[in-house]
Structures are given as C-alpha cells and as structure tokens.
Amino acid sequence: MAGKAVSVPPPSPPHHPVVAPASAPTFMDQEELPESSSSSDDDNGEEFLIQKNTLKRPRSPDDDHGLALGNFEGSANAAAKVLDVMDTRLPSENPSRKRQGRGRGRGGTGRGRGSKTVDQTRHTSASSVTVSNGQHDKLTNMDSRTSVLPGNDDRTALHEELSLLRGKVAFLEEELNKSRQEVTEYHQLSDRLAKELKDFKDQDQQKKSKQMKVLSDLLIAVSKAERQEARMKLKQESFRLGNIGVMRAGTVISETWEDGQAIKDLNAHLKSLLETKEAVERHRKSLKKRQSSDKGDGSDAETSMSEEDFLLQDEICKSRLTSIKREEEQYLRERDRYELEKGRLIREMKRLRDEDGSRFNNFQILHHRYALLNLLGKGGFSEVYKAFDLVEYKYVACKLHGLNAQWSEEKKQSYIRHAIREYNIHKTLVHTNIVRLWDIFEIDHNTFCTVLEYCSARISMQSLKQRQFFQKRKQGS
Numbered sequence: 001m002a003g004k005a006v007s008v009p010p011p012s013p014p015h016h017p018v019v020a021p022a023s024a025p026t027f028m029d030q031e032e033l034p035e036s037s038s039s040s041d042d043d044n045g046e047e048f049l050i051q052k053n054t055l056k057r058p059r060s061p062d063d064d065h066g067l068a069l070g071n072f073e074g075s076a077n078a079a080a081k082v083l084d085v086m087d088t089r090l091p092s093e094n095p096s097r098k099r100q101g102r103g104r105g106r107g108g109t110g111r112g113r114g115s116k117t118v119d120q121t122r123h124t125s126a127s128s129v130t131v132s133n134g135q136h137d138k139l140t141n142m143d144s145r146t147s148v149l150p151g152n153d154d155r156t157a158l159h160e161e162l163s164l165l166r167g168k169v170a171f172l173e174e175e176l177n178k179s180r181q182e183v184t185e186y187h188q189l190s191d192r193l194a195k196e197l198k199d200f201k202d203q204d205q206q207k208k209s210k211q212m213k214v215l216s217d218l219l220i221a222v223s224k225a226e227r228q229e230a231r232m233k234l235k236q237e238s239f240r241l242g243n244i245g246v247m248r249a250g251t252v253i254s255e256t257w258e259d260g261q262a263i264k265d266l267n268a269h270l271k272s273l274l275e276t277k278e279a280v281e282r283h284r285k286s287l288k289k290r291q292s293s294d295k296g297d298g299s300d301a302e303t304s305m306s307e308e309d310f311l312l313q314d315e316i317c318k319s320r321l322t323s324i325k326r327e328e329e330q331y332l333r334e335r336d337r338y339e340l341e342k343g344r345l346i347r348e349m350k351r352l353r354d355e356d357g358s359r360f361n362n363f364q365i366l367h368h369r370y371a372l373l374n375l376l377g378k379g380g381f382s383e384v385y386k387a388f389d390l391v392e393y394k395y396v397a398c399k400l401h402g403l404n405a406q407w408s409e410e411k412k413q414s415y416i417r418h419a420i421r422e423y424n425i426h427k428t429l430v431h432t433n434i435v436r437l438w439d440i441f442e443i444d445h446n447t448f449c450t451v452l453e454y455c456s457a458r459i460s461m462q463s464l465k466q467r468q469f470f471q472k473r474k475q476g477s
C-alpha cells in the first residue's frame with residue numbers, strides 16, 4: 001500500500017468550471033473533495049467509489065425530476081448525480097471499468113462519468129440508447145467546456161446526454177419497480193410457504209393424534225377381547241381344574257380350594273386303581289398262603305393246586321400289579337400336570353381379581369404416550385400393566401408404584417428416595433438377562449410409574465425353564 005501511495009500522480013488543476021446551481025450544492029461539495037481522496041480512488045477501488053457516492057446521495061434534492069431542460073449546467077450536474085446514483089446501485093459492474101472511468105484524476109470527473117455512461121448504456125442496451133466512443137469523448141470534452149463556451153454543439157451534446165440519462169433513469173426506475181414487485185412477490189411467497197408449513201405441521205399433528213387414537217382404540221379392542229377370553233378360559237379351567245370356594249367356620253370365613261371335574265375324575269381313577277391293586281395284592285397273598293398250607297398238611301390231589309398252577313396265578317397277579325403300577329404312574333404324572341395348571345389358574349384368578357379391583361383398569365393413557373392395557377401382575381407395592389408406547393411403537397411394562405396413603409410423609413419420602421436410587425442404578429444396566437428401564441414419571445401425589453422392557457410369556461417360560469435347569473443342576477451337584 002505504501003508503494004502505491006508513492007505512485008500517485010501529482011494533482012491536476014481543477015478544470016470543471018461548471019457553476020453549480022443553488023439546487024445542487026452537494027455535487028459541488030463532491031467536486032471539491034480533497035485531491036488525495038480523488039487520487040486514491042484508484043487505490044481504494046470500488047469501496048471508495050461507493051463511499052463517495054453514499055456521501056453525495058442524501059444531499060441530492062431531486063433524483064427523479066431535477067433535470068431542468070433549460071439549465072445546461074444544472075442538467076449536467078443532475079446528470080452527474082444520476083450517474084453517481086447508478087454507480088451506487090450497480091456495484092456489480094466490472095470494477096475495472098469503474099476504475100477506468102474514474103481513474104483519470106479530478107479534472108477528468110466528467111470524462112470518467114462519460115465513460116461509465118457508455119459502459120452502462122452498453123450494459124443496459126435493451127432500453128437505452130447506444131452511445132459510441134466518439135460520442136462519449138465528445139460528452140466528456142463538452143462537460144469540461146460547457147461553462148466556457150456553451151455553443152450549439154455543446155447544447156446538442158448535452159441534450160443527447162440528457163436524453164441518454166433520462167432513458168437510463170427510466171430504465172432504472174423500471175428495474176427498481178420490478179425489484180420491488182419481486183420483493184413483494186417473494187414476501188407473499190414466503191408468507192404462503194410459512195402458512196403451508198404451519199398447515200402441514202398442524203395436519204401432521206392431527207394425523208399423528210388420529211393415528212394414536214386409532215392405534216390405542218385398536219389396542220383397547222384387542223385387550224378387551226383378551227380380557228373376555230381370559231375370563232371365559234378361567235371359567236372353563238375352573239370347571240376342569242377347580243375353583244376357590246368360601247368356607248365358613250363359625251364366624252371365620254376362609255377360602256378353600258374345590259377341585260374341578262378333571263381332577264375329581266383323575267382322583268377317582270387313582271382311587272379305583274388303588275382298590276384294584278389292593279385286591280390283586282390280597283389275592284396274591286392268599287395264593288401264597290394256600291400254597292404253603294397245601295405243602296404243609298398234604299391235602300388231596302383233587303382240591304390242592306399244582307405247583308404250576310400256583311406259579312401261573314402268581315405270574316398273572318404280578319403282571320396285573322405291574323400294569324396297575326404303570327397306569328398309576330401315568331395318573332400321578334397327570335396329577336402333577338394338573339397341579340401346575342392349577343397353580344397357573346390360581347395366579348390367573350388372582351390376576352383377574354386384582355385387575356377388576358385396580359384403579360388403572362380402564363385403559364388410561366399415561367404421560368401422553370403409554371396406553372395401559374391388561375394387568376400383568378401385582379407386586380408388594382405395585383401393579384404391573386402391559387402397555388403400548390405410542391411414541392416408540394413398542395410394548396412396555398408399566399409398573400405403577402402406589403404409596404400407602406396411611407404412611408407418614410417421612411416414610412413416603414424415604415420410599416421415593418429408595419425408588420429413585422433403584423431407578424438410577426437400574427437405568428444404567430444393560431444386559432440380556434436384565435429388563436431395561438426406560439422411563440419414570442409421577443402420576444399423582446401417592447403414585448409414580450416406572451416403564452420397563454416388556455417380558456412376554458414366552459420369555460418368562462424360557463427363564464422359568466432356565467431356573468428349573470439350574471435348580472436341578474444344583475440339586476445334582
């Protein structure tokens with residue numbers, strides 16, 4: 001930059017003697033800018049040009065209609081101002097051209113503008129008049145001579161320049177109007193797009209809530225059907241395996257188990273089998289007794305049984321006893337199976353009873369996302385419901401922890417503290433044999449919910465079998 005400053009040519013004497021009209025003093029002010037700023041125009045490039053024009057612009061009183069036809073000097077000034085305005089508004093034009101126009105020193109201000117006029121006119125040739133280089137030179141020369149010799153040629157040249165500038169102004173105004181229109185259209189478009197986006201979001205939200213509603217309705221319908229089926233199955237199973245009856249002993253009422261038809265039949269079979277077995281065993285014993293007595297007192301050959309007969313009878317008894325034993329074993333195995341089914345039935349009865357008595361049994365949606373379905377089981381202080389996560393679209397287990405309303409505030413706080421500590425530990429555990437903990441939230445002052453990974457019955461059965469396997473191994477070792 002220092003080198004450039006040295007190469008600045010010496011200031012040329014001012015040779016723009018046009019007397020500024022009273023209506024355009026600013027232009028003169030601009031003409032009287034210090035030489036250094038003019039000479040540094042080339043060095044600073046476009047930025048300086050813009051600054052200079054921005055300085056002049058506010059002081060221009062009549063951008064649109066200040067070009068009085070009768071006043072050539074005033075017209076030239078006004079034309080120069082219009083050019084300045086154009087300089088400011090068309091910054092994207094080739095900067096080298098600008099530099100070319102302006103770089104002719106202070107004295108060449110009019111000339112520089114002339115060059116730009118030609119350039120810009122060429123650029124906007126669609127609507128403006130094309131000016132040759134000769135005209136441009138004439139114009140710049142005229143600009144410098146106007147106040148000295150306002151001859152006919154100069155007047156014509158000025159007229160030409162004026163009409164050129166008018167054309168340019170008109171063109172620029174047209175461009176400006178177009179730009180304004182475009183801006184308005186753009187605003188309208190962006191408004192419309194914003195509205196459409198909002199509508200789309202609303203629709204999406206509506207669609208989502210509709211989907212949620214449809215999905216939860218469907219899940220509720222399925223769960224209701226499952227509940228109905230569970231109760232029907234319970235009735236059938238109760239008839240087959242047994243039911244809980246009420247027994248009254250004085251003032252004490254207690255629950256007892258009453259066997260169902262299948263167990264009654266099985267027990268009857270076992271009883272009759274046992275009776276048969278006893279009868280066969282009795283018969284065998286009597287045979288043995290008779291055999292030994294026959295041997296001892298030497299009975300006659302007609303009444304006494306031969307050794308072979310004894311052996312045959314004994315064999316028959318033995319084989320009957322063996323088959324009875326096999327049958328008995330089969331019945332006992334069946335009874336064990338019934339016992340298991342009975343245990344399941346009792347649990348199911350308890351589950352359904354708990355479900356009927358639960359305050360969460362009417363398919364609520366918790367936390368705006370968990371659709372409660374059927375009760376899975378009841379813990380010490382909790383009820384566990386199968387639920388569907390309407391956001392993540394997966395089954396989960398919602399464990400609803402109920403604090404005892406009778407507890408003191410201190411005890412409740414202690415329980416919550418423990419539960420939160422458990423939650424904080426549990427949520428970090430990731431293992432195939434540990435159910436994941438997804439979420440925790442409060443339902444009311446006495447109830448909060450933890451959301452767990454759902455373990456289906458299939459998994460539960462697997463883990464049951466695994467447990468049985470490990471128990472057997474433990475017993476074996």
Ligand SMILES: Nc1ncnc2c1ncn2[C@@H]1O[C@H](COP(=O)(O)OP(=O)(O)OP(=O)(O)O)[C@@H](O)[C@H]1O
Pocket residue numbers: 376377378379380381382384397435452453454455456
């Ligand atoms: N993640 C799960 N998936 C499926 N069923 C579950 C799940 N968690 C619990 N259950 C069911 O709920 C029943 C009770 O749950 P759990 O054994 O966790 O209660 P608990 O530990 O006794 O309760 P508390 O924490 O209140 O003492 C279980 O027997 C099981 O049937």
